[in-house]
Amino acid sequence: MQKVVLHIFGLALMAIASHSAPRLPLESYTLDNGMRIILHEDHSTPMVAAVTLFRVGSKDELPGKTGFAHLFEHLMFKGSANLPDGLMDRILEEGGGWSNAFTTQDHTVYQNMAAANFLEAMLWMDGDRYARLLEVFDLSKLDNQRDVVRNERRQGVDNVPYGQAPIIAQEMLWPKDHGYHWDTIGYHEDLQAASVDDVKAFYRKYYVPNNATMVIAGDFDPKAARAWVQKYIAWIPRAAEPNRPKYSRPKPIPEEGRVVKTDKVQVPRVYLEWRAPASFSADEPALDLAAHILARGKTSRLYKRLVYDDKIAQDVQAFNSSAEIGGQFEIVATAKPGVAPEKLIAAISEELKRFDESAPSPAELEQAQNSREAGFLTGLESSLQRAIVIAFYDALAGNPNYLEQDLARYRNVTLRDVQGAVKNWLKPDARIVMIFNPEEAK
């Protein structure tokens, strides 16, 4: 039996030694109106995806109007000059597909997916709503989607155990005048305050072709796709570059910030939060891998200490989330019944301090690199997901062909890089600590 174990470990080591990067064949160009177009052919299934990324997110909102970028995203499905409300969903769902979108702090991404013969129809619909939304827009549409979005907030935040944590974390990590201070979902009172004039101004300012990247991915003829893009999208007039809110680098957090809250829960949960590097900046891969080393898998440092050995936590997780002008690193641990949250905070702090004394081991780094790469590649299985990744490469890395470089920047991370990133970014006096206690403990 020992032989079997050694055999498995031996193969694991061999596996680490050989790397091969998949390639994403694509062609990209810029329309005269400034919209970036990227074509990625993949004929493995007769489906096609058209993804459009607009460079506008919640950080572009104004104070008192938080949640607006996402609320606006909903309105893009409520009809335009030649596209009655609901027709887009009917056309695409009849084609075995669907239409959806998501909004982040920096971007809004629209996704159409359907059988390959629907590509022209998709571009016709996108051309109409990207240029002529306001012709049929009215208050009743805004009121309807305002209700929907407020229910989305209740479902995803207000009625979820510990659901306020992400919102409080952003409020504490970023100054009031910074665009990351509020969550993308927004505050109820701000959503209530959104007006028809706000919708019109937002659309005219940000929904302009020179503020967008479109990726077409899947089973299509590139010549036909280019012709249809020319026909339905290229005519949309270029507009002024959006004059978006500018944010200067915030002053460093001077000392640990603490907040204690209660919720309808039975056990405490602690959140440790730091500011982190921006997307595609030098320290991002090292901090991503640090999150794996800390809390991915049973042998990760925090899981093994808090959950497996000491049995003081029910679960522990670590995430590094990078965005355009900054990021957020968080460690979240749920206490076992009867365990005080301070005990979790102390154990997490000790484990972080270990990085000061020594770099992670080569085995820890290899595990993190392999595990991260496998997860990333799995995420590229569908042509839609590839389209989204390519759109982000274009918008954030400035190069839609960034895949190989992206994989390489994680493979090239050294032990010292991880140690340095943890030391520089996860400082004990630059963190926010949130404790959620059961309401009974008031």
Added chain:
Amino acid sequence: MKRIFRSLSLVLFFISQMLAVGSDLDWSKQPALGAEPAFKVPIPVRFQLTNGLKVLAISNSKLPLIAMGLVIPGAGSATDPTGQAGLAAFTADLLDESAGMLGALQISELQDRLGSKISAYAAVDAAFVDVSCLTRTLDATLDLFATIVTQPTFDAGEVKRVHNDRLTNLKLRRDRPREVAAILFNEMLYGAESGYGHATAGYVKEFEKLDSAAARGFYEASWDPAKMTLVVAGDINPEQLRSKLETRLGSWKRVAKAALKTLPSPPANLDTRLVLVDRPNAEQSDTHFGLVGIKRTDPKRAAFEVAVEVLGGGFTGRLTQRLREQLGYVYHAYSSMDFRRELGPFFSGSCLSHPENSRWNQGNHRHGAGPRREGCSRG
């Protein structure tokens, strides 16, 4: 000549596309759809290992990845023994905690080093083991997968730790209203003592009594390779795969045998019942609304699937159209039919904000009757 004609047609097509641009277009007309593309359903290569384990293999080398799914019929929560609710799920969860000479930490570390994922879990009719790996780590992943499924040791220390984690999770379940609604719905529909009516994860009082011996007993009785099917898809060569699987799984024999437990039939007459769980000051109410549906082998299954889609599928589903797009009462409303070996549950669900609950009930009833009264229309 034919080829020249085709080229000419293409050129004319592109010229016509280029000429009619933007504001010159008649935008009111939806462009005609081209010919529906042919979809070639991938045909799996089928073979059986010497112990009867069935394999379906589909080759697709687009990415250097392989996914596998092992289906173990009769090892789901429907076969939990009386008084041991949660045993099937507990058993599946324990497989990757100790196997062969490996402990939980080694198994976890190996997966991370390989970039592989192996997870075992129980649903209602069956247990499943999902595997994903990179092409370059297939052999080592198969070694680990075979060790986990064929040689679980149910090590007492690891079992005790997992037992405690799962027990805590059961105690914390009442913090999660959606889960509470789903569990109560099944209990009301089938009876809490039936195979389909009890919670797959179990209940605190019954779960407290489960231990290593109970899990081992369930594994030996229910994890029968002759009844299993392994589906493999991705960057593989089916012939090479066959040999790799035969070496690792072909000699796997079940230790003991036990017939599948017969499920109690669902009640013939169901009165309308309303169960309310009070959660003071909750922002929303999570609802489950439904009835006993059909078996997955029922000849009407396709019609049922279409009806479920019409009612609550996608954004065009009637529930979403009315409750969300017209009334703005909800963010999400859906319907679902779980097609099972026996009569599975049909339900629609949503999260409703106060004070609209009463109005929602009217909406839901009207639309529940819709497809039967009006038929389906593509318009």
